[in-house]
Amino acid sequence: MHQDGLHVEGVALADVAARFGTPCYVYSRAALTAAYAAYRAALQAHGMADRSLICYAVKANSNLAILNVFARLGAGFDIVSGGELARVLAAGGAAEKVVFSGVGKSRAEMRAALEAGIHCFNVESASELGRLSEVAGSVGRRAPVSLRVNPDVDPKTHPYISTGLKNAKFGVAFDDAFELYRRAASLPHIAVKGIDCHIGSQLLDPAPAAEATDKVLALVDRLAAAGIRLEHIDLGGGMGIQYRADEPAPAASAYLAPMLEKLAARRERLMFEPGRSLVGNAGLLLTRVDVLKPGAEKHFAVVDAAMNDLMRPALYDAWHEIVRVMRSGIPRDGADDTTDAAMAYEIVGPICESGDFLGHDRHLALNEGDLLAVQSAGAYGMSMASNYNSRPRAAEVMIDGDAVHLIRRREEIPQLFALESMLP
């Protein structure tokens, strides 16, 4: 740690807070680039770099600057809405590298994606296939299609982010997929291109994804035997990241190896849809301690970020490390977080809900005015933020070496009700 506290690349977080205020999301371009490079290196190690495409899952963080960093690295994008398509195109992403996932694509979204010329629609139901065929016909195009199959594999993650079990709303039931492919192959406005699956998120054990890969490959071979040859296999996203000091995550190379070994000898193009693992540890949420409030049993540190800024703790009971930005500042009684002056705090926001917490039982030595960094907040942080309690959403900043770029201004209060109107 530097004299002036925690840094991101060459920039002190205290300076970022002084310049842009708090709460503020701070991202590192170098960390984004390194996370992408780790995927590329794993593909390269299996001789698959040339026939694979990493489609960044936009939902994890859809800021234009982040999309643009990945577009410049050559990434494709996994989108789930017309809004995300518009963002990708605005950020310089290539439409022909876009895959469109999601269980409920509207006709308008289908039309926009067809007109943009995306790589593939990841179709999740028979009904969607019929609708897509109709829409493609109406605009005189053939829709490139992959079926998202549900391999019924337990990903062993939080139930809210587990998607590949057979009771999930996602994907085409594995046993129905073969017939649906036959139907797709017979439709004049559908071009069958590939297959995809995504079994869940924040997966730390590579075994479930490898098991899903086996099931997918068996289906690909069965389809080929029936004359339906697929060009690509898309194994979704889901690779987990390290959130807690005591819960390490596998490196990309280790997580991907069991899947890549199964694919190395094949001819299909390979795709992944990683979100969290590309951005999660490349971002943090900078917040300031507003009020220290001793309680009968618990001490509270009320900070200026809240569940509207980072919803993951409230929604999934997710753990984010919280550290003080300045250790060499003037902590209480000159104490450090490792000394007796540290206390167990509930780190909470100002929102009127008991669920508004960022961390329970954190051992920190705090003063009012201290800056804190909520770590691993690059994924599903800002993209899930809301204006609850009429709180303007945080500013976002990207560090690139010694340079600091404001990539989203802090919202202003009048913007929050600019679209509303009163009765005449």
Ligand code: LLP
């Ligand atoms: N592909 C599909 C079809 C998905 O549904 C998802 C995430 C991804 C790719 C990217 O998965 P990742 O690599 O990020 O695990 N809000 C939750 C996570 C929801 C994930 C939804 N689907 C959270 O904050 O943990």
